[in-house]
Amino acid sequence: MNVQDGGWRMPPATLDASWALFLDVDGTLLDIADEPQGVSVPPRLVPDLRQLFGLLDGALALVSGRPVTELDHLFRPLRLPAAGQHGAEYRLDGAGAVVARRIDPILPALVPQVRTIAAVWPNVEVEEKGAAVAVHFRREPEAETQLTRALRTLVAAAGGAVELLEGKMVRELRDRRHTKGAAVGTFLASPAFAGRRPIFIGDDVTDEDGFRAVEAAGGLALAVGINPAIPRRPAFTDAAAVRDWLSRVAGGTGMATATGAAAR
Structure with missing residues (x-):
């Protein structure tokens, strides 16, 4: 509604x-x-x-x-x-x-690529939680469009095991199960x-x-x-x-x- x-x-x-x-x-x-x-x-x-x-x-x-x-x-x-x-x-x-x-092993394997993507913006923070990876851009809101596009591409290439959650000023990768x-x-x-x-x-x-x-x-x-x-x-x-x-x-x-x- x-x-x-x-x-x-x-x-x-x-x-x-x-x-x-x-x-x-x-x-x-x-x-x-x-x-x-x-x-x-x-x-x-x-x-x-x-x-x-x-x-x-x-x-x-x-x-x-x-x-x-x-x-x-x-x-x-x-x-x-x-x-x-x-x-x-x-x-x-x-x-x-x-x-x-249990989480799909591809998720932790993606962390280096997530960090490489986020490193373009000095105030974007990557948070490794263990079973999820969050990318916070509240202090760099202008990064949203390009950052989201890059993370979507990364997740699409992962073959469906990982999902991208698009929250308020944060993008988070998780095991979709x-x-x-x-x-x-x-x-x-x-x-x-x-x-x-x-x-x-x-x-x-x-x-x-x-x-x-x-x-x-x-x-x-x-x-x-x-x-x-x-x-x-x-x-x-x-x-x-x-x-x-x-x-x-x-x-x-x-x-x-x-x-x-x-x-x-």
């Missing part, structure tokens, strides 16, 4: 323990920074997430392009169920181990999440797989901000609005008997 067709979409006014919550991180929970390491976690966010995790009986997971180890560092001392690197790794329980899915949607499916098959109505909140085209997965399970896909790459009515203006909503729910004003109330 186009934003132009229906304006804004309201998130549920209340939640209860029949829901499951999947949260993207950068641009959804945290304000985007010029560099991935430059993000900051507002002081109230970790206590709110801890409270929500308890209220939802453990059915809350972070689903991010970042590795799970980085998520643990950002939200320390809180350890949540999490999927990292767009689903290439996951942890079903905050106290459990991280499970890494591993997606946020697949991660959501893994969580929904686990005891803490099974049988619940899922909500996925995300801000970018990299979250579309997660959106589709929760909708297929009868849940809600809630977009953050107006993004031409996401043909959806937004539910939140920005990450601050997401945090405010989470805080209201965590504080008890949004926890009630399930009503299923959400503007569609």
Whole structure:
């Protein structure tokens, strides 16, 4: 549905323990920074997430392009169920181990070529995550067209095993078998999440797989901000609005008997 067709979409006014919550991180929970390491976690966010995790009986997971180890560092001392690197790794329980899915060996083999492409621009940053490679150009936006064209050519020559994700000021190469949607499916098959109505909140085209997965399970896909790459009515203006909503729910004003109330 186009934003132009229906304006804004309201998130549920209340939640209860029949829901499951999947949260993207950068641009959804945290304000985007010029560099991935430059993000900051507002002081109230970790206590709110801890409270929500308890209220939802453990059915809350972070689903991010970042590795799970980085998520643990950002939200320390809180350890949540999490999927990292767009689903290439996951942890079903905050106290459990991280499970890494196998990736096609061609992906790490492409890293030198990615670095050669990026080296044309001094402020373009290549981030090696292990199961994905991100190229950030927020500090050099004029690189977008040429950089994207070169990376598309590289991925096309890789024979279909690698996919190029074109996010906000970032281009990311990943094994196309591993997606946020697949991660959501893994969580929904686990005891803490099974049988619940899922909500996925995300801000970018990299979250579309997660959106589709929760909708297929009868849940809600809630977009953050107006993004031409996401043909959806937004539910939140920005990450601050997401945090405010989470805080209201965590504080008890949004926890009630399930009503299923959400503007569609």
